[in-house]
Amino acid sequence: MKIKNYINGKFENPIHGEYLDNYNPSVGEVYGQVPNSSKEDVENAYQAAKNAFPSWSNTTLELRSKILSKISNLIIEKLDFLAAAESKDNGKPVHLAKSVDIPRAASNFQFFADALTQFSSESHESTGFNAINFTLREPIGVVGCISPWNLPLYLFTWKIAPAIAAGNCVVAKPSEITPLTAYLFGEICSDAGLPNGVLNIVHGNGSSTGQAIVEHPQIKAISFTGGTATGAHIARVAAPLFKKLSLELGGKNPNIIFADCNYDKMLATTVRSSFSNQGQICLCGSRILVEAEIYEKFKKDFIQKVAELKVGNPKNSETSIGAIVSKQHFKKVKEYIEIAEREGGRIIFGGNKVTVKNCENGYYLQPTVIEVANNLCTANQKEIFGPVVTMMPFKTEKEALQLANDVKYGLSASLWTNNLNRTLQFSKQLETGIVWVNTWMLRDLRTAFGGKKASGIGREGGFEALRFFTEPKNICIQYE
Ligand code: TXE
Numbered sequence: 001m002k003i004k005n006y007i008n009g010k011f012e013n014p015i016h017g018e019y020l021d022n023y024n025p026s027v028g029e030v031y032g033q034v035p036n037s038s039k040e041d042v043e044n045a046y047q048a049a050k051n052a053f054p055s056w057s058n059t060t061l062e063l064r065s066k067i068l069s070k071i072s073n074l075i076i077e078k079l080d081f082l083a084a085a086e087s088k089d090n091g092k093p094v095h096l097a098k099s100v101d102i103p104r105a106a107s108n109f110q111f112f113a114d115a116l117t118q119f120s121s122e123s124h125e126s127t128g129f130n131a132i133n134f135t136l137r138e139p140i141g142v143v144g145c146i147s148p149w150n151l152p153l154y155l156f157t158w159k160i161a162p163a164i165a166a167g168n169c170v171v172a173k174p175s176e177i178t179p180l181t182a183y184l185f186g187e188i189c190s191d192a193g194l195p196n197g198v199l200n201i202v203h204g205n206g207s208s209t210g211q212a213i214v215e216h217p218q219i220k221a222i223s224f225t226g227g228t229a230t231g232a233h234i235a236r237v238a239a240p241l242f243k244k245l246s247l248e249l250g251g252k253n254p255n256i257i258f259a260d261c262n263y264d265k266m267l268a269t270t271v272r273s274s275f276s277n278q279g280q281i282c283l284c285g286s287r288i289l290v291e292a293e294i295y296e297k298f299k300k301d302f303i304q305k306v307a308e309l310k311v312g313n314p315k316n317s318e319t320s321i322g323a324i325v326s327k328q329h330f331k332k333v334k335e336y337i338e339i340a341e342r343e344g345g346r347i348i349f350g351g352n353k354v355t356v357k358n359c360e361n362g363y364y365l366q367p368t369v370i371e372v373a374n375n376l377c378t379a380n381q382k383e384i385f386g387p388v389v390t391m392m393p394f395k396t397e398k399e400a401l402q403l404a405n406d407v408k409y410g411l412s413a414s415l416w417t418n419n420l421n422r423t424l425q426f427s428k429q430l431e432t433g434i435v436w437v438n439t440w441m442l443r444d445l446r447t448a449f450g451g452k453k454a455s456g457i458g459r460e461g462g463f464e465a466l467r468f469f470t471e472p473k474n475i476c477i478q479y480e
Contacts, residue, residue: 052197
């Protein structure tokens with residue numbers, strides 16, 4: 001299968017005819033080609049977006065909302081087809097794509113179809129000056145959306161939906177590792193009546209296509225989700241061009257477990273937060289910190305539950321853990337396990353490659369649990385982004401908080417306790433953008449989403465996203 005760019009409502013080959021191989025990680029085979037688009041392709045996408053902007057930014061909110069809703073409906077109509085495509089491209093279980101990724105892509109559009117009708121701006125009366133201020137929230141123009149491979153259509157649409165809802169036109173690039181659903185999404189947009197040029201999708205790797213988007217002087221805002229190192233690079237390129245930036249980067253999220261929690265719920269949720277999507281979610285809880293008095297019991301129960309997880313062909317309904325996204329990423333995750341061992345970590349479950357019947361060349365890894373003694377070890381400090389968690393005990397609240405915060409990342413934390421005082425203390429003192437108490441990854445799309453420290457800058461979600469994708473302009477009128 002040869003994927004094409006989607007520019008001005010048409011499917012186009014890349015100008016220079018360059019392609020990259022696209023792999024199915026569950027069998028370790030190339031199954032298609034994806035354009036490696038050049039600066040010229042990005043320029044064409046930009047021109048299409050620029051030409052579409054005057055009309056799209058003046059489209060009534062009612063019509064915009066209708067089109068976004070239609071996109072949402074069409075995603076749901078194609079649920080099975082898109083879920084199968086996502087699984088093939090990414091290695092995740094089909095049932096996960098069907099229950100999480102694709103429904104969420106549809107929700108992203110429905111949510112912003114509704115939100116755009118409720119978005120409003122402020123006015124301030126300057127009492128004593130006979131003046132009234134009001135704020136216009138103007139779309140920025142042409143914006144860039146760059147997304148990763150872990151939740152491909154989910155995160156691609158999470159950026160595009162608010163961008164176009166706010167009246168912008170978009171040049172978007174999905175990850176070159178998982179381009180398939182983004183490609184299929186172009187047709188959905190055309191079928192839903194999205195005018196040509198409002199969304200343009202260019203495929204290619206980060207250093208050519210992605211870089212061309214970030215460097216483009218007229219693309220005035222970049223919304224990016226991906227690795228922290230890439231985010232830092234993008235910030236350096238974008239800063240002298242004075243671009244608005246939203247960066248959603250890596251995490252090293254703690255699960256802080258106190259003895260007074262609802263144990264069974266905590267146990268089941270911690271298994272999920274550790275290994276969902278092969279541990280390839282920025283929100284996965286990769287450091288499990290457990291109050292000393294229940295540490296040994298937790299360790300035993302957790303390992304027993306982890307042993308029940310089935311690593312296997314993503315097409316099988318009983319598979320809990322599918323394939324790692326790529327050979328390169330598999331190697332990286334495996335190396336982190338080896339480093340953990342060298343640094344004194346004890347692998348108490350997993351750690352090895354799994355050979356799956358009829359998928360012998362796929363990239364499968366056991367869910368891996370490492371007991372560590374030192375929070376400063378590599379496994380506790382670096383984002384591994386695979387089915388690997390570490391575990392260590394703590395004795396006091398103070399120690400738990402210190403361990404939780406002693407990383408460069410600050411995306412999310414899960415706290416397990418029924419103590420109200422502790423809940424409020426930790427909620428305030430955890431250095432993260434999101435704190436879940438007695439739950440994990442419960443997402444209300446109205447809430448601000450994003451991280452502190454090396455986990456990024458800016459917030460997505462709800463009106464925060466519409467604020468990011470608009471520029472406020474103050475109008476001050478004095479009367480006599
Ligand atoms: O991501 P990249 P990679 C973390 C995770 C993972 C690490 C590296 O720890 O191991 O990042 O993953 C595009 N200009 N996360 O290297 O490169 C790229 O083409 C513009 C966390 O695969 O950050 C892709 O579309 N764009 C994360 C997107 O950036 C560039 C999800 C993300 O890829 C570019 C994924 C450039 N110079 C990985 N270079 C999360 N926060 O959820 C690359 N890209």
